[in-house]
Amino acid sequence: MIELPWEKTGDQPLVLAFGGNALLPDPDDPAAAEQRAVEFAEALLLLLPEHAGLVLVHGNGPQVGSLLLRVEATRDEIAAEPLDVLVAQTQGSIGYLLARALRNSLLAAGREVEVATVVTQVVVDPNDPAMLNPTKPVGPFYSDDKGTALAESQGWDTVEIPGRGIRRVVPSPLPKDVIELHTIADSAGHGHLMVAGGGGGIPVRRDEDGTLHGVEAVIDKDRTAALLAEALDAGGFIILTEVGHASRSFGTPEEEPIYSMTADEADVLLAAGEFPPGSMGPKIESCAQYARALGRPALISSVDALPDALEGRDGTWITP
Amino acid sequence: MIELPWEKTGDQPLVLAFGGNALLPDPDDPAAAEQRAVEFAEALLLLLPEHAGLVLVHGNGPQVGSLLLRVEATRDEIAAEPLDVLVAQTQGSIGYLLARALRNSLLAAGREVEVATVVTQVVVDPNDPAMLNPTKPVGPFYSDDKGTALAESQGWDTVEIPGRGIRRVVPSPLPKDVIELHTIADSAGHGHLMVAGGGGGIPVRRDEDGTLHGVEAVIDKDRTAALLAEALDAGGFIILTEVGHASRSFGTPEEEPIYSMTADEADVLLAAGEFPPGSMGPKIESCAQYARALGRPALISSVDALPDALEGRDGTWITP
Numbered sequence: 001m002i003e004l005p006w007e008k009t010g011d012q013p014l015v016l017a018f019g020g021n022a023l024l025p026d027p028d029d030p031a032a033a034e035q036r037a038v039e040f041a042e043a044l045l046l047l048l049p050e051h052a053g054l055v056l057v058h059g060n061g062p063q064v065g066s067l068l069l070r071v072e073a074t075r076d077e078i079a080a081e082p083l084d085v086l087v088a089q090t091q092g093s094i095g096y097l098l099a100r101a102l103r104n105s106l107l108a109a110g111r112e113v114e115v116a117t118v119v120t121q122v123v124v125d126p127n128d129p130a131m132l133n134p135t136k137p138v139g140p141f142y143s144d145d146k147g148t149a150l151a152e153s154q155g156w157d158t159v160e161i162p163g164r165g166i167r168r169v170v171p172s173p174l175p176k177d178v179i180e181l182h183t184i185a186d187s188a189g190h191g192h193l194m195v196a197g198g199g200g201g202i203p204v205r206r207d208e209d210g211t212l213h214g215v216e217a218v219i220d221k222d223r224t225a226a227l228l229a230e231a232l233d234a235g236g237f238i239i240l241t242e243v244g245h246a247s248r249s250f251g252t253p254e255e256e257p258i259y260s261m262t263a264d265e266a267d268v269l270l271a272a273g274e275f276p277p278g279s280m281g282p283k284i285e286s287c288a289q290y291a292r293a294l295g296r297p298a299l300i301s302s303v304d305a306l307p308d309a310l311e312g313r314d315g316t317w318i319t320p
Numbered sequence: 321m322i323e324l325p326w327e328k329t330g331d332q333p334l335v336l337a338f339g340g341n342a343l344l345p346d347p348d349d350p351a352a353a354e355q356r357a358v359e360f361a362e363a364l365l366l367l368l369p370e371h372a373g374l375v376l377v378h379g380n381g382p383q384v385g386s387l388l389l390r391v392e393a394t395r396d397e398i399a400a401e402p403l404d405v406l407v408a409q410t411q412g413s414i415g416y417l418l419a420r421a422l423r424n425s426l427l428a429a430g431r432e433v434e435v436a437t438v439v440t441q442v443v444v445d446p447n448d449p450a451m452l453n454p455t456k457p458v459g460p461f462y463s464d465d466k467g468t469a470l471a472e473s474q475g476w477d478t479v480e481i482p483g484r485g486i487r488r489v490v491p492s493p494l495p496k497d498v499i500e501l502h503t504i505a506d507s508a509g510h511g512h513l514m515v516a517g518g519g520g521g522i523p524v525r526r527d528e529d530g531t532l533h534g535v536e537a538v539i540d541k542d543r544t545a546a547l548l549a550e551a552l553d554a555g556g557f558i559i560l561t562e563v564g565h566a567s568r569s570f571g572t573p574e575e576e577p578i579y580s581m582t583a584d585e586a587d588v589l590l591a592a593g594e595f596p597p598g599s600m601g602p603k604i605e606s607c608a609q610y611a612r613a614l615g616r617p618a619l620i621s622s623v624d625a626l627p628d629a630l631e632g633r634d635g636t637w638i639t640p
Contacts, residue, residue: 092408092409095408100532100534117438
């Protein structure tokens with residue numbers, strides 16, 4: 001095994017981001033979800049430093065999708081909660097299942113580690129350009145009639161996807177600040193494993209007097225993880241996704257794996273459109289941001305490829 | 321104002337329990353829920369010690385009821401999560417709304433306090449007699465046909481309520497242990513305000529090897545709060561409910577308020593059937609348990625009566 005960057009940084013926590021899709025591929029089968037959480041926990045054992053804490057930032061796409069379907073199906077009987085409240089619900093349920101599975105797997109491996117989930121609010125800027133340009137589809141597809149009616153009655157922005165119907169779109173602003181940072185830092189500093197910032201965090205905006213209000217938006221979980229890593233002075237930053245490494249010319253005959261690149265090289269490839277904005281783009285940007293801010297390398301890989309990535313045979317390392 | 325018991329105990333945290341009904345009287349109106357959270361936060365300012373932390377244990381009855389209604393309405397399209405996962409969802413959403421409202425109200429009053437919600441698992445004993453005798457109704461009323469079919473297909477215990485239909489019943493075992501206690505104790509010890517054990521906690525059972533599994537049950541939140549208060553060596557224990565004080569002969573012409581009683585006096589009245597098992601009974605028992613275990617008085621009152629209770633003009637104090 002190569003020397004990992006966080007073996008040099010002493011007791012600083014690691015920050016790990018991973019997708020709701022990667023973790024829970026089948027939202028219709030909770031038992032499968034639990035099994036995936038167990039597999040993930042086993043991979044995590046490879047990462048968990050002996051004395052430092054670890055902060056996990058999970059996605060929630062499929063789970064919030066299910067909640068939105070249920071809200072729609074019962075809109076006439078039960079008042080619909082705003083999207084920020086639904087994100088909070090997924091932090092509760094995914095956080096519980098993950099924390100339980102992680103604690104169980106760690107214990108089975110002889111590691112008695114405190115594992116806890118913190119419900120996490122993340123501040124966004126109401127003047128973020130993304131707030132005026134909602135692009136992130138959430139919830140079910142509607143027929144033209146129903147979609148148009150809901151857009152009017154609920155004040156939604158929508159997008160029409162030819163052949164499939166109308167979908168609600170919400171903004172995806174940048175994360176600016178983590179409200180529960182003190183609690184997360186405290187606990188990670190004690191060597192605990194914290195599940196935090198789930199789904200990218202519950203979006204809130206802050207008035208001038210400091211008052212917080214919910215915002216109907218979704219935040220990219222990789223960007224929230226990078227913000228947390230920077231704020232915590234994390235010894236390592238890892239994003240686990242569905243592929244073992246990033247690639248140039250992804251999905252073409254010229255596809256070529258990238259095992260290592262500098263943050264500057266990443267910028268050049270990002271500018272050249274090598275990494276799509278909705279998927280690998282924010283991951284590369286988040287890693288480059290961390291590498292530059294803290295002068296330490298960041299890693300992109302998958303649960304399956306992680307053992308190889310930690311031995312230098314897979315994964316994409318992004319260096320300062 | 322009388323000298324409050326926790327003014328003598330230095331920096332030990334307070335534990336406060338309050339009902340999901342008391343807090344959120346209208347589950348169909350999220351805006352009203354937020355307003356009630358603000359009012360509650362204002363009452364809380366009367367309690368929050370200058371240097372000690374506070375742990376809030378909220379109920380979730382109406383909220384978990386709404387989730388169960390939604391799960392039923394979409395059972396054919398979206399796999400139903402078990403009850404423990406739904407409790408976790410309510411910890412996320414109620415915890416978020418409460419933490420946000422509390423932080424806002426405290427800030428408006430010039431107190432910058434860290435407020436955070438911890439998703440909390442609570443261990444129950446699979447051999448608890450309550451596990452064999454499910455008595456707690458959850459979720460919607462069903463027609464006879466549908467209720468019978470669900471009881472068979474889902475393996476549910478049910479109860480028939482004449483004229484209204486069939487309802488699922490689940491066990492309500494005693495709380496034995498709080499999994500995230502370390503995190504809660506740490507944070508409360510730093511003077512923070514923690515929302516924890518919401519809905520009485522997510523019920524889990526622990527195998528001999530320590531592995532945790534979800535349990536489809538509900539735990540009485542007052543009993544979980546008492547367990548937390550004892551484990552945290554809390555300087556004070558307060559239960560806020562819908563009435564300003566407990567009474568003898570409640571609801572009769574002889575009704576007489578109880579402003580103070582010892583734990584032993586409480587036992588006598590409990591044995592005499594003065595406090596119904598489903599409502600005031602567990603509150604009195606929880607307060608008596610705390611008063612005996614820690615040798616400090618506990619208080620039962622309501623949000624509205626709290627100011628008077630703290631001045632000795634209302635509320636029920638239960639003394640060692």
